[in-house]
Amino acid sequence: xxxxxxxxxxxxxxxxxxxxxxxxxxxxxxxxxxxxxxxxxxxxxxxxxxxxxxxxxxxxxxxxxxxxxxxxxxxxxxxxxxxxxxxxxxxxxxxxxxxxxxxxxxxxxxxxxxxxxxxxxxxxxxxxxxxxxxxxxxxxxxxxxxxxxxxxxxxxxxxxxxxxxxxxxxxxxxxxxxxxxxxxxxxxxxxxxxxxxxxxxxxxxxxxxx
Numbered sequence: 001x002x003x004x005x006x007x008x009x010x011x012x013x014x015x016x017x018x019x020x021x022x023x024x025x026x027x028x029x030x031x032x033x034x035x036x037x038x039x040x041x042x043x044x045x046x047x048x049x050x051x052x053x054x055x056x057x058x059x060x061x062x063x064x065x066x067x068x069x070x071x072x073x074x075x076x077x078x079x080x081x082x083x084x085x086x087x088x089x090x091x092x093x094x095x096x097x098x099x100x101x102x103x104x105x106x107x108x109x110x111x112x113x114x115x116x117x118x119x120x121x122x123x124x125x126x127x128x129x130x131x132x133x134x135x136x137x138x139x140x141x142x143x144x145x146x147x148x149x150x151x152x153x154x155x156x157x158x159x160x161x162x163x164x165x166x167x168x169x170x171x172x173x174x175x176x177x178x179x180x181x182x183x184x185x186x187x188x189x190x191x192x193x194x195x196x197x198x199x200x201x202x203x204x205x206x207x208x209x210x
Contacts, residue, residue, distance in 0.1 A: 041070070
């Protein structure tokens with residue numbers, strides 16, 4: 001009887017450590033490589049602003065074209081979170097042609113996405129999330145001083161698709177709309193602007209998945 005028990009225990013132990021054992025097949029670690037996807041895109045940051053300036057007139061912000069890197073993590077085959085990383089320089093104008101200065105913007109955006117057909121070559125998705133834009137490196141235009149732009153929290157909507165050329169490599173097209181309000185001041189606060197920046201972010205590039 002003891003021999004039978006020992007044999008049963010040995011068989012159970014071998015089954016647990018077998019490569020085909022279900023206990024390991026069902027393990028899903030956050031670090032599993034199948035969960036990750038990376039993209040490198042060229043993007044256009046295209047403000048669609050509406051502003052109020054305390055001295056009248058309007059403030060406008062120029063377009064920027066920069067590279068962007070993003071990381072996606074798939075919780076399931078259909079649901080993923082995406083974090084975009086990029087920085088851009090924008091010129092700030094008054095009444096269209098008066099250069100008030102320029103500023104750098106760092107706009108990390110985190111979106112939760114739904115991928116409709118993740119196992120197909122053509123894989124569209126939609127997303128929604130939050131953006132926090134940080135402005136730095138402000139440089140006042142000629143005749144002005146102390147350009148200062150405050151950061152702001154906004155929300156983002158997104159639509160795009162991947163088209164997979166191989167199991168690992170594909171092309172990506174992505175469009176985001178970010179709803180963002182910022183405050184800016186110049187000349188020690190004597191000129192102030194309240195700006196609904198609301199940029200479109202349009203990009204295309206390559207996708208890589210494990």
